[in-house]
Amino acid sequence: MEDLLGQLQHSLEKGFINRQHSEFSRFKPELLVNQVHKRQDVLTSLTDELKACRTFLFSVAFITESGLATLKSHLLDLHEKGIEGKILTSTYQNFNHPKVFKELLKLKNVEVRIADIEGFHSKGYIFQHDHYYSLIVGSSNLTSSALKVNYEWNVKLNSHENGEIIHHFQEQFHEMWEKAPLLTPDWIYHYERFFEEAVIPRVAELPGNYMTNRMEAALRVEPNQMQQAALHGIEQVRLKEENRALVVSATGTGKTYLAAFDVRKYGPEKMLFVVHREQILQKAKEDFKRILGGDDKDFGILSGSSRSTDAKYLFATIQTMSKPEVLRTFDRDSFDYVLIDESHRAGASTYQRLIDYFDPAFLLGMTATPERSDGYDLFQLFDYNVAYEIRLQEALEEKMLTPFHYFGVTDIEVAGRKQEVETFQLLTSDERVERILEKLHYYGFSGDQVRGLIFCSSKREARLLSDELNTHGFRTCALTGEDSQEKRMIEVNRLEQGQLDYLITVDIFNEGIDIPSINQVVMLRQTESSIVFIQQLGRGLRKHDSKEFVTVIDFIANYKNNYLIPVALSGDRSQNKDSIRRKMIDKSYIKGTSTINFEAVAKERVYDSINAARLTDMKLLKDAYVDLKNRIGRIPMLADFYEHHSIDPVVIGRKKDHYDAFLAAVKEEKPGLSAAHAQVLTMVTQELLSGKRIHEVYLLEKLLDAGVLSKRCFQETLVEKGIREDASTLASMESVLTLRFFKRADQQKYGDYALIEISEEGYQLSPHVKKLLNDSWFRRLFEDVLRAAQLRSGRYNQAELLTRLEKYSRKDVCRLLNWDKDEQSTMYGYKTKHGTCPIFVTYHKEGEVEASIDYGDTFINPEVFHWFTRSRRTTSSKEVLEISEAEQRGIDLHLFVKKDDDEGRDFYYLGEVKPDRASIKDTTMPDAQGRELPVVTMNLLLKESVDQQIYDYLHEDMY
Missing domain, CATH: 3.30.870.10 (Endonuclease Chain A)
Known part of the structure; x- marks a missing residue:
């Protein structure tokens, strides 16, 4: 209570009397x-x-x-x-x-x-x-x-x-x-x-002066902002005299209109538009007609019984067009402009046959998901000319899609390895059906009537669920791959006309279907692929006058692939668990009015999945490597991974000592490296690649260019960039680059040679490193690590020793607090040295001495952390006095916390703390044998309040 009153008094002082008041209060007034x-x-x-x-x-x-x-x-x-x-x-x-x-x-x-x-x-x-x-x-x-x-x-x-x-x-x-x-x-x-x-309903008024000239009307239709940017990108490809281009654009962003605008601009004598599903042919034709104008006879369809082969603008299904007997009816140069919709499918033999046959003046591919799981190089097909790219998050920010509210809800448990029949019975049980009905009702939909898509895990489940929902008063239809195209079209039309409430399917509607009025998407299957997840989510994102937003209800059971949910929603391809956890904590990557919400137990299941996931399995990393290589058309370097938002380079560094070893593991042809080269490359990869401190990186970069650099000149460089340049930090940098900082085992691992020499003149590369840099492949790899580190360093505040809410290992902390040696092995929970004392806490301890709940490290609130010293310590112990009297002794206390050991060796840095002197007291805690051991407990007051989302993540334990 006294702390509460004190905090409120500080908030009054700072908020209403003196904004320079230095005492922090979590209750300070805020403008939101x-x-x-x-x-x-x-x-x-x-x-x-x-x-x-x-x-x-x-x-x-x-x-x-x-x-x-x-x-x-x-x-x-x-x-x-x-x-x-x-x-x-x-x-x-x-x-x-x-x-x-x-x-x-x-x-x-x-x-x-x-x-x-x-x-x-x-x-x-x-x-x-x-x-x-x-x-x-x-x-x-x-x-x-x-x-x-x-x-x-x-x-x-x-x-x-x-x-x-x-x-x-x-x-x-x-x-x-x-x-x-x-x-x-x-x-x-x-x-x-x-x-x-x-209330008078809003009625859209028809234009008073209806234009009968279709061509004039078409020319008055202008591209939106995204389409203008994409059109410019396509034109830039053509100006380079390239004849192929790829557009990557999220579902619902108007790819068909974009294609029509470019055709209007290009003015082909004859155009071919290829799709993989008949359902969207007619709509694509109508969209083009609206943009291009012209006579009806100019637009034709080649599919099924329709054979309008003489049309100027021909719309065909791949199934029909790729038949050899159909292809032979056309000359190879019949079409000077060919468009391939959903071009990520172009690796199939049917598409390859068509692409090999025709020789258009320009070939345009369009897709929302260019990544392929079969290793096919889609980017090579389009000569690596990505004319434009906009993903889900950017499309939402540009208000090109309908906002969505995603709800990760708790599904029934699917514990252990159940037989298929048993799992099916569980997924179609009365309990699960009741839960589905409850969530559909609670989370609702936008508009007057539900028009929903439900994705199931099997055909049997889809049919049985349809029967169950129908008995509860809903109007549903189950559609699977066994149903004809005609049947699918009939049921889609019934949904659009309000004669059905739900279509229940497995995977056939992941793409290639356009039902803009869908206002609820329900996922009743585990997430096996982030690509499929986005495809299914995208079914509801097209804008429509009947809805303000889309409700997405995702039933989350205890599946191992739940970690793919935040990956898909955020577009995070880093394979970095810390990065994926952060996407669960901070959802600001979703722009506009869209929101991402998880029920408490569902959220914990996702965290459990992230902890258990093997994101650095070589197969996953190799797939990501191949995707990036396909995209850029060459061997990617570490900096390429960062710039293309692919694997976090640090993940590669943790998997292999250095990038050359990783390239060898993926069987890439490359020059060889000597053991000495590998040792130095290992050092810069393991110690500098993270970018947590940029000083070493900048110095090495400068020395690569200048050869010799004075200390004063280097300090001026740091000042210009707004980076710390105090003597202690520079001494620590020198200790790292001369290997003095490291333990003997690390020194041997890194080759026992310093990277730099230090003299009165300043800094220069060591003779050993200069000699190694004569190898062009090594130099490229060395410079690449520095480049990637520099790119990655932007997430850290280089003007400070440490960055709040970022993660650090004990070894990182020794280095970044400017300790002269790596003392991680003797640091344990805390250690005082050089005027600093880092305190490390694992919040949920497993396999340790059990203590009652009153004897655990815990947050009292986002500003106060209740902490225990090591056992067998009293308030008069030397190490305890260094902490309890930290302010008087000029010792800075830094608090690091991780939720549990599943998070690995890194801890969230929560900032500086100071002990609440009134809370320090001697107490005891039991050891494994039940003996009471002396221990000191105290409240640590955080200088800056922990973000509520991080606090909830660390503090809440829903089980």
Whole structure:
């Protein structure tokens, strides 16, 4: 309580009296603004408070379905914890749609009332915690745009439970609450009748002057921003006198229109457009007709019984066009422009036959997923000319797609290795069907009627689930590869016309199907491929007037490949577990109003999968290597992996000592290296590639160019770049590059030769390294490590010793705190040296001495960490005094925490801490034999509050 009062007093001083006040307080007043470039939004503050509160009160005039969807999984987690809240909203200006009131009724732990007052326009959120309240008040209603995108001003304040300001807000809320009618189905029924009569629906007006000249109308259709950029990229390829190009563009971003715009620009005498499914032929033809204009006879189809081979613009299925007897009816130069849709399929024999036969003046390929699992080099087919590329995350940011709300929900357990029959019975059991129905109802959909796609794991499951849903009042149809194209078209049309609620399928609708009105995508199968995941997600991302967003419900069981979910959503191909975990913690890579949400148990299952995944298996790394080699058309270097957002170079360095060894492992032809070359290459790879400190890298780069460099000149370079240049850091750098820092075993591993020589004149490369650099292949590899390290270093604050919330090993910390030797082996949990003391904590300890819950290292809150020293220590022990009296002795304490040993050897750096002197005390803890051992415990106060998402990840244990 005393700490709480002190923190509140500091917040008052800093927020309202003196902004230079130095004492940190987690309760300082904040202005909450949506700022994409800073990865900040109001929603994050709102959900952070929800996660930690005991109860909550919302008073918001306006609520949208999309806004409510951003909170649904969080509210469900609160319901599981028994935490309830209240929402007071309104019918002001008839803004709130009747459907959002129906959605509010689904919240089991939230009571909702309707403010009975004219002009109700409040926007406030109150959260009750232990002994204090948090208040967010300002301009943000409960809409996704207000919480994530719009320019809004909201103030976040904290008050003691006895504070007057919070009592004023509560009194106002409860005064309105007591007068407000309760939200009930009957109230919604009457409001719905009023809404239909009073609110004039928005009707799209037809243009008054309809143009009969189709060509003139077509020319008035202009490409959007993405299409303009892509058209420019294609034109640049042609200006280089290249005749093939590839466009990589996320599903739903208008690839067909883009192709039509380029055909209009190119003006071919005859064009061929090839697709792999008949369903999209007719639509592709109509899209081209809209952009190109011209007579109907100019556009023809070659598929099935249709044989319009003389058309100027011919649209054909690959199945028909690739038949030898059909190909022979055309001359090889019949088409001067050929387009291949979904060109990632071009490795198939049917496509190869067509491509080998025709000789167009220009060949354009279009795909959303150029990566191939069969090793086929799609990029080579298009002469490595990637004219334009836009992936899911960029397309969302450019508002080219419908926003989505993804919900990772908890599926039933599939424990152990069950027989196929047993697994099938489990997946189609009454319990699972009830859970599916519950989640479909709770998370809902945008619009007046559900139009959903459900992806199952087997044909049997799809058919049985369709039968089960139909018995529960839904209108569904199961479609599999056994159904004819005609049958599929009929059922798709029924879904679009509202005669069906769901199509249930296995994989046949992953691509090549266009149903823009889909407003709910349900995944009832484990994620086997990030490519397939994005394809299925993409089925709902096309824009349509009937929906504001798409609901994606992903049922997550305890499958080993769950780690692919954050990989797919973020596009992270690093194979770096830390990077993938960060994508679960920080979801700012998803732009606009889209959100990613996981129910608590589902989230833990994904983390378990990340921990267990073998992401550095050589097969996975080789596949990624081949993909990148195919993309760039040559042997990739480490820097290429980073620049093309592929494998994290550090992952390659951890798998093999150096890149030459990795190339040998993937059977790449290359020059050989001597043992001496390999030793130096190992040193720079293992110690410098991460980019955690850039000094060594910059010095080696400078010496490669200049030969000799004075210390003063090097310091000036660091100053220009805003990098630390203090004597201690430079001495540490020198110790690393001369190998003095390392243990004897590492020195031998690295060849026992210094990389640099130091004299009064300054620095120069050692004779040993100069000699090795005469080998051109070694020099290329050496320079590549430095280049990759420099690229990777941007994630670290080079002006500081360490970067908060990044991860470091004990060895990293010895080096970056400027210790003269690597002392990781004797550091254990903490060690004081050179005026610094790093403290390492594994939060969830396994296989260690069991202690009661009262004797564990733990967060009290995001600003206070309750910590125990080593056993057999007292408050008078020398090492304890160095920590307890750290401020007086000028010792900086640094806290490093990892969740458990599954995270490997690296720890999150949480920043500097200082001991709360009043909390330091002697106590005991039991050892394995039950004997009580002396130990010291204290609270460590963090200089800067831990981000709530990192705090939740480390602190929460849902099992």
